[in-house]
Amino acid sequence: MGRAPCCDKANVKKGPWSSEEDTKLKEFIDKFGTGGNWIALPHKAGLKRCGKSCRLRWLNYLRPNIKHGEFSDEEDRVICSLFAAIGSRWSIIAAQLPGRTDNDIKNYWNTKLKKKLLGTAPSQKKPNQHQHQQQQQLFFPSTSPLPSFPQDLLSSLLLQAPLPPVSEQYQISFGGGGGGGNEQSCSSSEISYGNKDQQLDHYEHMGFNDNSYITTLYGGSATAAAGAGSLAWGSSELAPLEYDYEEIKQLISNPSSNYNNTSYYFCG
DNA sequence: AATTCCCACAACCGCCTAACA
DNA sequence: CTGTTAGGCGGTTGTGGGAAT
Numbered sequence: 001m002g003r004a005p006c007c008d009k010a011n012v013k014k015g016p017w018s019s020e021e022d023t024k025l026k027e028f029i030d031k032f033g034t035g036g037n038w039i040a041l042p043h044k045a046g047l048k049r050c051g052k053s054c055r056l057r058w059l060n061y062l063r064p065n066i067k068h069g070e071f072s073d074e075e076d077r078v079i080c081s082l083f084a085a086i087g088s089r090w091s092i093i094a095a096q097l098p099g100r101t102d103n104d105i106k107n108y109w110n111t112k113l114k115k116k117l118l119g120t121a122p123s124q125k126k127p128n129q130h131q132h133q134q135q136q137q138l139f140f141p142s143t144s145p146l147p148s149f150p151q152d153l154l155s156s157l158l159l160q161a162p163l164p165p166v167s168e169q170y171q172i173s174f175g176g177g178g179g180g181g182n183e184q185s186c187s188s189s190e191i192s193y194g195n196k197d198q199q200l201d202h203y204e205h206m207g208f209n210d211n212s213y214i215t216t217l218y219g220g221s222a223t224a225a226a227g228a229g230s231l232a233w234g235s236s237e238l239a240p241l242e243y244d245y246e247e248i249k250q251l252i253s254n255p256s257s258n259y260n261n262t263s264y265y266f267c268g
Numbered sequence: 269a270a271t272t273c274c275c276a277c278a279a280c281c282g283c284c285t286a287a288c289a
Numbered sequence: 290c291t292g293t294t295a296g297g298c299g300g301t302t303g304t305g306g307g308a309a310t
Contacts, residue, residue, distance in 0.1 A: 088300085
């Protein structure tokens, strides 16, 4: 027996949303909120849509403060760096770019950014040396390594520990960028959490003051990892530059390659 | 002017997981 | 503890519009 469908597919409209549907959905949510139940919402709002579809439409298009249009170089750098560190965790990446949705970033990455990085625009299959150099400078204008966020910390947060356990001491050491074991410590700190609120305070203090992040920090590992990214970036005036062009390019070309090749460590 | 091709983006699908009864 | 359900996520597909032929 398969999984029960989330809605009656026969009586549900699919395809692009009309402006009338948008208006209905927006007005309903403005008035009553989502009620925490997307499945029931379309019926209440008088829409012949699947609840999931409504949710997606709201989150990706109708919700206030959605940013449409061109991505800035700064946003490009954040996306590249996070992609290199944590892969295609679009929701985490989106959490670092206010106003951008995971779908937006995913589309942008797949259709533009990846090609830009690889230099494989349709009319530019093989860029010459000069073009290649220009591209690299566009995305990574700085040549000096900047502090990176702790990649092993990210991995362990993502894969194992949802959050550093309460009342446990950690020393987090940040190595230098560039990978390959070229360790150059740029900061370290001892963290001790008496309770989860203190833990949150600490995260906040370390630089992740994004409300959405703080709100969802309790939620689990993924968001915690996103926060760890901010943690390292918080004090940096420049945009983070975790990986050089070649490293990201390699990751794109060879998805199976190990993300974890730097010398950060995270010890109890 | 008509047709084909390509690209960008919106939307869908199916899986995973947390919450809850 | 177990089964069910809904929310969330990432991958994939569909569609419309513009460019090229």
